[in-house]
Amino acid sequence: xxxxxxxxxxxxxxxxxxxxxxxxxxxxxxxxxxxxxxxxxxxxxxxxxxxxxxxxxxxxxxxxxxxxxxxxxxxxxxxxxxxxxxxxxxxxxxxxxxxxxxxxxxxxxxxxxxxxxxxxxxxxxxxxxxxxxxxxxxxxxxxxxxxxxxxxxxxxxxxxxxxxxxxxxxxxxxxxxxxxxxxxxxxxxxxxxxxxxxxxxxxxxxxxxxxxxxxxxxxxxxxxxxxxxxxxxxxxxxxxxxxxxxxxxxxxxxxxxxxxxxxxxxxxxxxxxxxxxxxxxxxxxxxxxxxxxxxxxxxxxxxxxxxxxxxxxxxxxxxxxxxxxxxxxxxxxxxxxxxxxxxxxxxxxxxxxxxxxxxxxxxxxxxxxxxxxxxxxxxxxxxxxxxxxxxxxxxxxxxxxxxxxxxxxxxxxxxxxxxxxxxxxxxxxxxxxxxxxxxxx
Ligand code: URA
Numbered sequence: 001x002x003x004x005x006x007x008x009x010x011x012x013x014x015x016x017x018x019x020x021x022x023x024x025x026x027x028x029x030x031x032x033x034x035x036x037x038x039x040x041x042x043x044x045x046x047x048x049x050x051x052x053x054x055x056x057x058x059x060x061x062x063x064x065x066x067x068x069x070x071x072x073x074x075x076x077x078x079x080x081x082x083x084x085x086x087x088x089x090x091x092x093x094x095x096x097x098x099x100x101x102x103x104x105x106x107x108x109x110x111x112x113x114x115x116x117x118x119x120x121x122x123x124x125x126x127x128x129x130x131x132x133x134x135x136x137x138x139x140x141x142x143x144x145x146x147x148x149x150x151x152x153x154x155x156x157x158x159x160x161x162x163x164x165x166x167x168x169x170x171x172x173x174x175x176x177x178x179x180x181x182x183x184x185x186x187x188x189x190x191x192x193x194x195x196x197x198x199x200x201x202x203x204x205x206x207x208x209x210x211x212x213x214x215x216x217x218x219x220x221x222x223x224x225x226x227x228x229x230x231x232x233x234x235x236x237x238x239x240x241x242x243x244x245x246x247x248x249x250x251x252x253x254x255x256x257x258x259x260x261x262x263x264x265x266x267x268x269x270x271x272x273x274x275x276x277x278x279x280x281x282x283x284x285x286x287x288x289x290x291x292x293x294x295x296x297x298x299x300x301x302x303x304x305x306x307x308x309x310x311x312x313x314x315x316x317x318x319x320x321x322x323x324x325x326x327x328x329x330x331x332x333x334x335x336x337x338x339x340x341x342x343x344x345x346x347x348x349x350x351x352x353x354x355x356x357x358x359x360x361x362x363x364x365x366x367x368x369x370x371x372x373x374x375x376x377x378x379x380x381x382x383x384x385x386x387x388x389x390x391x392x393x394x395x396x397x398x399x400x401x402x403x404x405x406x407x408x409x410x411x412x413x414x415x416x417x418x419x420x421x422x423x424x425x426x427x428x429x430x431x432x433x434x435x436x437x438x439x440x441x
Contacts, residue, residue: 010038014048021055029068036072040171046178053175053184061189066231067238069189073197074239076171080118080147080203085154087116088294091204092286093195095228096128098216098354099253099379103131103161104267105283108312110290111158113298117290118154120164120202128216128354129260129363132163137261137329137373141322157315168201188224192231196239206242206293208286209233213429214251216350222247222429229432244289244433248282249425252348252383255279258357259376259397261328271310278382278427280304285428293434331374331397335404337411339387345415346383346422352414353377353394356407360398374399377407384421 012034038044107117123130132143145162153160179185211229219225229245236243255276257266269275287300303309314324361372378395381387
């Protein structure tokens with residue numbers, strides 16, 4: 001018989017656990033371990049854990065509780081052992097943003113400089129795209145690899161971007177699905193534990209976090225983003241991982257494109273030594289942090305200039321069944337949004353562009369939905385650019401004519417034009433984590 005958590009036998013009573021948290025108390029290590037293990041095996045009901053998650057959402061967790069909660073999620077599955085690799089391992093995780101194709105460039109770039117980058121990723125949900133959805137726009141690309149294949153590719157090529165297997169942190173899979181339908185996603189401790197348990201399980205020795213701040217990000221408030229970053233850095237330290245976080249701008253889309261094949265094409269431009277300045281700046285800042293943590297003294301900008309990063313990308317794509325020379329799919333239909341006056345673009349709202357790309361088919365509403373490889377938005381002008389009345393500001397790409405009206409509706413008010421350019425801002429706001437070593441140390 002399924003144990004509902006209140007019958008004789010279990011070590012703890014889930015209702016007591018919920019009450020403790022509801023009333024602002026502290027959960028013991030044993031209660032946390034028991035709750036996560038019992039929920040993973042189905043012995044505690046969804047509605048009980050929903051109540052606990054809401055209590056955590058409202059009351060928070062102490063650092064000790066959070067560390068144990070993360071450990072318990074980690075222990076619900078396997079932990080990949082990458083210690084046998086000859087290269088130092090370092091990964092990057094982004095909290096997600098519109099047009100965020102940085103991983104596509106960063107993994108081969110940092111690998112070309114000598115590190116091993118095990119990017120075990122997820123698929124996109126909502127208005128930010130998933131890295132795997134982008135890569136799967138490449139004909140033949142395979143995202144599902146075994147752990148042995150991951151290890152072999154890391155040793156030979158230096159990078160892999162593939163799906164995290166079901167054996168990694170299975171408790172998080174259940175908890176995240178429950179949070180999604182109970183209004184408990186936006187909790188700093190729950191987000192931190194969810195992300196860090198998966199990254200620790202993947203076996204990397206060090207990690208750089210790209211914590212996005214702005215309208216297109218999870219966190220719209222800079223102080224909340226900094227707290228999330230500090231929380232994840234501390235969790236990494238508790239589990240023997242060196243972690244650095246960069247807070248980066250996400251008020252406007254990163255680069256010029258949002259949409260799967262469109263973003264792959266733009267990532268290849270950067271790998272070939274070109275690409276938009278904001279995308280390049282974020283990519284190089286993250287690459288320098290990753291190389292610093294890996295103990296590699298190399299200039300990532302040189303690896304973009306000399307073709308070695310692009311060569312590594314081609315090897316990674318080919319190793320995962322993709323054809324690096326194949327033409328990327330293109331949308332059948334392209335419509336435009338034009339400037340209604342002359343002036344300077346002072347705002348191009350990331351969230352609106354993300355929702356428009358999503359409505360065109362680039363993203364999914366439920367995790368089982370298919371995504372379109374070709375749908376998306378191209379930003380022909382970005383904040384700071386001067387346009388004349390009638391110039392194209394945005395292009396909407398898609399295959400389904402029925403989707404365009406709702407995509408246009410998402411963009412109402414998303415572009416602001418003024419007589420003078422607005423103030424320019426750095427794309428990297430802040431660094432949180434282990435101190436950077438001085439040159440020559
Ligand atoms: N991404 C995750 O993996 N988990 C969260 O809780 C939020 C974002």
